[in-house]
Amino acid sequence: MQIEITHQPGNSAARVNLQAGETITAEGGAMIAMSGHLQVETTTHKRDKGSIMGALKRLVTGESLFLNHFTSNGGPGEVIFGTALTGDMMQFQMGSGPALMVQAGSYVASAPSVDMDMSWQGFGKALFSGESMFWIKLTGSGPVIINSFGAIYPIQVNGEYIVDTGHIVAFEESLNFEITKAGKSWMSSFLGGEGMVCKFIGQGTVWCQSHNAGSFGSALGPTLKPH
Amino acid sequence: MQITINRNGENHGPYPLEQVREMLANGSMQPNDLAHYEGAADWVPLHQVPGVTGDVSPPVLKSTAPAPTATKESFTPTGEHEHEFRVECKPDFAYLTVQIPANQTLKVEASAMATMSTNMVMKTKMKGGLSRFLGGENLFINEFTAEGVPGEIGIAPGSPGDLEHCYLDGTKEIFLQSSAYVGSGMGVEVDSKWQGFKGFFSGEGLFLLRCTGHGDLWFNTYGAIIEIPVDGNYVVDTGHVVAFTGGLQYGVESVGGLKSLFLSGEGLVCRFSGQGKVWIQTRHPTAFAQWTFPFRPSKNN
Amino acid sequence: MQSTIEGAPAFAYINVDLEPGETVIAESDAMSSMAADLDMVAKFNGGFFGGLAKTFLGGESLFVNHFTNNTSSTRRVSLVQGTPGNTRQIDLNGNTFCLQPGAYIASTPEVNLGVKWAGFKSWFAKEGLFKLTVSGRGSVWYGAYGGLLEKEVDGEYIVDTSHLVAYEPQMQLKIQLAGGLFSSLAGGEGFVTRIEGKGKIIIQTRSISGLADWVNPRLW
Numbered sequence: 001m002q003i004e005i006t007h008q009p010g011n012s013a014a015r016v017n018l019q020a021g022e023t024i025t026a027e028g029g030a031m032i033a034m035s036g037h038l039q040v041e042t043t044t045h046k047r048d049k050g051s052i053m054g055a056l057k058r059l060v061t062g063e064s065l066f067l068n069h070f071t072s073n074g075g076p077g078e079v080i081f082g083t084a085l086t087g088d089m090m091q092f093q094m095g096s097g098p099a100l101m102v103q104a105g106s107y108v109a110s111a112p113s114v115d116m117d118m119s120w121q122g123f124g125k126a127l128f129s130g131e132s133m134f135w136i137k138l139t140g141s142g143p144v145i146i147n148s149f150g151a152i153y154p155i156q157v158n159g160e161y162i163v164d165t166g167h168i169v170a171f172e173e174s175l176n177f178e179i180t181k182a183g184k185s186w187m188s189s190f191l192g193g194e195g196m197v198c199k200f201i202g203q204g205t206v207w208c209q210s211h212n213a214g215s216f217g218s219a220l221g222p223t224l225k226p227h
Numbered sequence: 228m229q230i231t232i233n234r235n236g237e238n239h240g241p242y243p244l245e246q247v248r249e250m251l252a253n254g255s256m257q258p259n260d261l262a263h264y265e266g267a268a269d270w271v272p273l274h275q276v277p278g279v280t281g282d283v284s285p286p287v288l289k290s291t292a293p294a295p296t297a298t299k300e301s302f303t304p305t306g307e308h309e310h311e312f313r314v315e316c317k318p319d320f321a322y323l324t325v326q327i328p329a330n331q332t333l334k335v336e337a338s339a340m341a342t343m344s345t346n347m348v349m350k351t352k353m354k355g356g357l358s359r360f361l362g363g364e365n366l367f368i369n370e371f372t373a374e375g376v377p378g379e380i381g382i383a384p385g386s387p388g389d390l391e392h393c394y395l396d397g398t399k400e401i402f403l404q405s406s407a408y409v410g411s412g413m414g415v416e417v418d419s420k421w422q423g424f425k426g427f428f429s430g431e432g433l434f435l436l437r438c439t440g441h442g443d444l445w446f447n448t449y450g451a452i453i454e455i456p457v458d459g460n461y462v463v464d465t466g467h468v469v470a471f472t473g474g475l476q477y478g479v480e481s482v483g484g485l486k487s488l489f490l491s492g493e494g495l496v497c498r499f500s501g502q503g504k505v506w507i508q509t510r511h512p513t514a515f516a517q518w519t520f521p522f523r524p525s526k527n528n
Numbered sequence: 529m530q531s532t533i534e535g536a537p538a539f540a541y542i543n544v545d546l547e548p549g550e551t552v553i554a555e556s557d558a559m560s561s562m563a564a565d566l567d568m569v570a571k572f573n574g575g576f577f578g579g580l581a582k583t584f585l586g587g588e589s590l591f592v593n594h595f596t597n598n599t600s601s602t603r604r605v606s607l608v609q610g611t612p613g614n615t616r617q618i619d620l621n622g623n624t625f626c627l628q629p630g631a632y633i634a635s636t637p638e639v640n641l642g643v644k645w646a647g648f649k650s651w652f653a654k655e656g657l658f659k660l661t662v663s664g665r666g667s668v669w670y671g672a673y674g675g676l677l678e679k680e681v682d683g684e685y686i687v688d689t690s691h692l693v694a695y696e697p698q699m700q701l702k703i704q705l706a707g708g709l710f711s712s713l714a715g716g717e718g719f720v721t722r723i724e725g726k727g728k729i730i731i732q733t734r735s736i737s738g739l740a741d742w743v744n745p746r747l748w
Binding site for chain 2 (some may be wrong): 006007010011012013028031032033034035036038055080082083084085086093095096097199213217218220221222224226227
Binding site (some may be wrong): 300302319320347383406 | 685735739
């Protein structure tokens with residue numbers, strides 16, 4: 001399996017070349033185009049690990065209910081993945097490191113050797129962080145493709161680092177985060193428009209997205225047709 | 228120290244440090260290839276492995292993604308063309324500037340003009356007919372004429388994305404998804420009433436314009452453009468089709484059977500066959516439209 | 529202070545590395561990430577009355593955030609505008625530069641932000657009666673939705689009002705219809721800005737209103 005991310009960071013696409021017999025699993029709706037002979041199978045869960053819980057988990061993590069499995073039978077083939085919004089994608093190689101926690105909605109595709117589960121972050125954090133209550137927890141080995149709204153930049157945390165809510169794409173499970181104020185005082189945090197922020201604590205990498213989709217939606221919203 | 232390299236999911240090595248340096252120098256390895264060395268907790272980009280490069284690098288994406296393959300930011304035509312033009316800010320916010328000779332006219336999609344010389348005169352024309360409504364497209368087209376002396380016009384399409392130019396030589400035929408049209412010379416015929424492709428009106432806004440004649444034709448995308456040479460058989464989600472050359476056979480179908488049509492989230496796809504070229508866009512307009520829902524004003528307020 | 533603009537042109541953002549004792553000022557909600565021990569304090573955008581004036585007249589936020597490095601080594605703050613698009617830096621050396629409402633992102637402390645009367649005509653173009661000026665000494669970061677192009681005007685040039693981002697203060701702006709009355713309304717161009725003089729203007733290659741025109745027919 002060979003993955004190439006093109007057109008970064010504005011409108012990234014992931015071009016996956018499959019060897020004969022190889023499979024890649026992707027979020028429902030992610031496929032843009034593919035070789036004519038690829039076989040597509042739709043499930044609510046990871047292949048061979050079906051359960052109704054799998055489907056429920058997918059719903060609560062903000063992903064599509066369905067996964068598509070693209071298999072290149074009878075020779076090599078390619079499939080191209082995209083996302084709904086403009087933005088970047090990155091390829092992450094799962095290995096011996098800590099599990100990867102991915103923001104709801106940012107999962108695009110993965111090799112069959114990668115396992116997917118959900119992780120509960122608690123009501124409090126979800127309520128105040130504006131992030132989902134559930135994160136997708138990826139373990140196992142092999143390539144994973146995740147997407148973001150904006151360019152992705154990594155921060156290697158050694159101690160503490162602050163990331164504004166709405167700017168987190170993924171982080172290594174070796175990090176903890178808590179919700180706190182951005183400024184010296186709560187008053188300052190709210191007057192300055194920053195409100196609550198996430199403070200990451202420990203050692204590991206957090207991947208941030210440069211832009212906040214909610215801010216863009218708020219700028220565009222007033223010009224749109226009412227519903 | 229022994230270093231293992233992982234490239235595209237395959238492990239190579241382990242190699243001694245000296246050999247890795249050589250391979251890096253001769254280009255058989257890249258600084259961003261993933262590497263694992265004895266005692267390391269995790270895979271890191273090769274250039275971060277101690278001793279591989281001399282300097283201390285800043286934290287870099289732990290990703291095997293290659294450097295951006297984005298086309299150069301500015302484009303001026305070298306092939307056949309009717310007007311002098313350039314495209315800037317490719318590929319995410321491509322912006323077209325066309326030079327118009329004195330007293331000549333250019334057709335441009337409505338509300339796309341961003342800048343122009345003061346001698347440009349704009350006239351608004353009705354285009355198409357009822358079919359325009361079906362295509363969800365603007366009913367009007369603007370004609371810009373450079374009065375007396377040469378002029379220029381800068382064109383900014385509404386959607387964020389790239390721009391492509393085609394020169395029609397009288398024999399070529401290009402089919403455009405209707406909202407992809409940006410502008411054309413006066414010698415290009417844009418037929419919006421043409422309904423040759425039965426079944427193409429798939430409810431995803433894929434409504435086609437048939438472009439023939441002589442002259443420049445510009446079209447744009449939502450997202451980046453990927454040009455796919457079709458030789459045999461290729462499948463594209465209908466929402467990602469931008470344009471294709473005449474002569475390709477096509478069919479609309481669901482991906483992976485009827486069950487997948489409703490469950491897979493992929494909707495309908497276009498299967499192209501034969502020989503020709505398909506331009507696809509990396510983003511889906513309908514998906515964006517759905518995303519805007521929570522930000523739209525409510526009718527009650 | 530070291531700064532770089534990354535992610536351009538699609539998703540430009542600014543990394544500012546502050547040395548001990550240094551401060552950078554940014555519009556409300558511009559911070560995307562920062563070192564946990566930087567101090568952030570919200571202040572009126574140019575004093576209470578100045579802040580009110582800029583909010584109601586210049587379309588900017590009432591409060592701005594001051595990020596100050598009170599530690600003993602370099603600390604980073606990353607700043608970004610609310611929409612995708614490009615960002616530019618201008619270094620002022622006693623000169624003045626004019627920004628369209630909403631373009632301002634951040635500046636160094638010695639830069640003055642002001643509002644100036646833009647004339648009744650700009651009100652018709654929904655651009656507000658006032659324009660935002662930046663002057664003094666230091667760096668200013670500004671941006672807009674889309675790519676940014678710099679153009680030298682010598683004489684006259686027409687820019688669709690929603691595509692103008694910034695201009696040099698000597699440029700004269702006049703609002704007019706794009707064509708005849710019918711064409712201007714049906715053709716979707718509406719008002720345009722006629723720019724006169726000799727100097728630099730910055731335009732954006734996409735606009736939020738253009739994006740709305742594109743997406744609205746797809747909404748139901």
